[in-house]
Amino acid sequence: MLAIHCPLCGERPYTEFRYGGDASKRRPALGTMAPEAWHDYLFLFDNPKGPHREFWQHDQGCRQWLLVVRDTATNAVGEVILARNAGAGAGEGPGGR
Amino acid sequence: MYRYSLSRLVRHALSDRPWPRAWREAKPRSHYDVLIIGGGGHGLATAYYLAANHGMDRVAVVERAHIGAGNVGRNTTLVRSNYMMKGNTEFFEFSLKLWEGLSHELNFNVMLSQRGQIVLAHSPAQMDALARRGNIMRLNGIDAELLERAEVRRLLPYLDYSAAARFPVLGGLLQGRAGTVRHDAVAWGYARAADSLGVDIIEGCEVTGFLQDRSGVHGVETGRGRILADRVAIAVAGHSSHVAGLAGLRLPIESHLLQAFVTEPIKPFVNHVISFGAELFYISQSDKGGLVFGGHIDGFNSYTQRGQFPKVRQVAECAVALIPGMSRLKLLRHWAGIQDMTPDGGPFVCRTPIRHLYLNGGWCYQGFKATPAVGWCLAATIARDEEHPLVRCYALDRFARGAESLDEYGHGHWPYRH
Numbered sequence: 001m002l003a004i005h006c007p008l009c010g011e012r013p014y015t016e017f018r019y020g021g022d023a024s025k026r027r028p029a030l031g032t033m034a035p036e037a038w039h040d041y042l043f044l045f046d047n048p049k050g051p052h053r054e055f056w057q058h059d060q061g062c063r064q065w066l067l068v069v070r071d072t073a074t075n076a077v078g079e080v081i082l083a084r085n086a087g088a089g090a091g092e093g094p095g096g097r
Numbered sequence: 098m099y100r101y102s103l104s105r106l107v108r109h110a111l112s113d114r115p116w117p118r119a120w121r122e123a124k125p126r127s128h129y130d131v132l133i134i135g136g137g138g139h140g141l142a143t144a145y146y147l148a149a150n151h152g153m154d155r156v157a158v159v160e161r162a163h164i165g166a167g168n169v170g171r172n173t174t175l176v177r178s179n180y181m182m183k184g185n186t187e188f189f190e191f192s193l194k195l196w197e198g199l200s201h202e203l204n205f206n207v208m209l210s211q212r213g214q215i216v217l218a219h220s221p222a223q224m225d226a227l228a229r230r231g232n233i234m235r236l237n238g239i240d241a242e243l244l245e246r247a248e249v250r251r252l253l254p255y256l257d258y259s260a261a262a263r264f265p266v267l268g269g270l271l272q273g274r275a276g277t278v279r280h281d282a283v284a285w286g287y288a289r290a291a292d293s294l295g296v297d298i299i300e301g302c303e304v305t306g307f308l309q310d311r312s313g314v315h316g317v318e319t320g321r322g323r324i325l326a327d328r329v330a331i332a333v334a335g336h337s338s339h340v341a342g343l344a345g346l347r348l349p350i351e352s353h354l355l356q357a358f359v360t361e362p363i364k365p366f367v368n369h370v371i372s373f374g375a376e377l378f379y380i381s382q383s384d385k386g387g388l389v390f391g392g393h394i395d396g397f398n399s400y401t402q403r404g405q406f407p408k409v410r411q412v413a414e415c416a417v418a419l420i421p422g423m424s425r426l427k428l429l430r431h432w433a434g435i436q437d438m439t440p441d442g443g444p445f446v447c448r449t450p451i452r453h454l455y456l457n458g459g460w461c462y463q464g465f466k467a468t469p470a471v472g473w474c475l476a477a478t479i480a481r482d483e484e485h486p487l488v489r490c491y492a493l494d495r496f497a498r499g500a501e502s503l504d505e506y507g508h509g510h511w512p513y514r515h
Contacts, residue, residue: 019397043349043496047338
């Protein structure tokens with residue numbers, strides 16, 4: 001089973017986490033008027049077969065949002081960091097529910 | 098074509114003469130009018146209708162593996178047209194009508210079994226929603242019948258009607274013409290019929306790149322060399338992003354896993370297709386006796402074609418909550434297919450921003466039941482270089498245009514929630 005190594009709680013089964021989608025996207029700056037920029041941000045996906053940067057929330061644990069690098073061809077999980085430490089390059093936060 | 102018939106069947110039964118191959122082992126020619134990437138149900142159906150409806154005989158289907166290896170053989174074989182959103186309603190009804198004549202059309206028994214599909218309601222609000230859906234279907238000339246609890250109980254006596262049922266059954270919506278089809282026969286039937294009209298079906302031929310310049314696409318690079326084509330269509334659900342990426346396109350698609358399950362065979366028990374209303378769960382019984390069922394996608398992007406066990410457990414819980422009698426059945430097999438998921442749960446059947454390149458993908462949960470209509474409409478789209486009226490709602494630029502939504506359930510724009 002897919003397991004994610006939470007920086008705070010250690011390795012836990014993925015069922016404790018909630019998926020938050022592609023973390024490589026960057027939201028256009030507020031005030032961006034070009035509809036194409038918003039369309040691309042909302043609707044287009046790189047969808048790689050290989051390493052994928054994505055958000056997960058450890059919602060049955062520490063409730064922290066994490067930034068996970070997972071290989072979509074093998075499900076092997078690589079680096080996991082707290083999303084709040086990921087910096088501006090990590091996109092502008094996960095999609096809410 | 099070597100036609101199948103009762104007299105042929107008798108003659109072959111009485112002699113040791115072998116049946117001929119169903120389709121030729123074609124070698125790639127240097128040039129085609131139309132080249133279709135992907136030898137699944139959709140690609141083969143498109144090739145067939147290009148030849149049958151539009152008289153095009155210089156058509157090739159290139160398939161990375163072999164015919165029937167992908168999602169056409171991994172789905173749960175259901176066909177229905179109980180859709181509510183404008184666009185979907187008409188398209189899927191057209192598809193169901195093509196299913197109804199398909200065995201004769203292809204001279205191949207696809208074993209359509211119109212046993213009826215019942216969607217269950219477990220709350221008064223769900224009954225209202227089903228009544229609305231049924232009314233929309235009937236306004237579009239599609240059969241739909243709202244059932245009360247007693248009527249559901251008469252048809253499906255084995256559901257949990259006890260006072261302890263976690264999700265009490267209040268009623269359901271029956272589409273009598275819905276049912277199942279033998280999915281392998283669809284792939285083989287279209288392949289054989291297309292081949293007989295001159296279509297080259299080239300297996301073991303992976304596309305590795307596109308030949309393109311400013312005026313559009315002119316062919317493909319493959320593991321078996323360069324093939325020129327005036328028009329190229331992508332029909333590779335699961336890997337649409339990957340193949341379109343070779344041409345420089347970025348799509349509104351994510352690839353997700355959908356698992357399906359079959360139990361050990363038992364005597365006839367589930368005589369309809371049933372959809373649970375409390376969760377996404379659907380079940381039918383195959384002609385061999387196995388109960389075939391499935392649920393949601395695993396929930397995160399993946400190309401592994403191998404599902405996660407917690408989903409097996411969750412789907413099994415749905416099964417037992419709905420049909421307690423299943424609790425002691427053994428699972429015989431379970432498997433996963435990679436499916437394209439889109440921001441609104443709807444597909445793409447359209448031209449692309451690149452000239453002479455056409456896209457069919459993004460089918461989410463509904464690709465199999467769409468197979469004949471996709472073939473029909475994509476063939477027309479390619480032949481006329483203009484979208485067939487039934488697929489105008491499935492354009493790639495619908496999000497950019499703010500076109501009418503196809504989102505049947507209102508999940509928003511996250512593909513993994515559809």
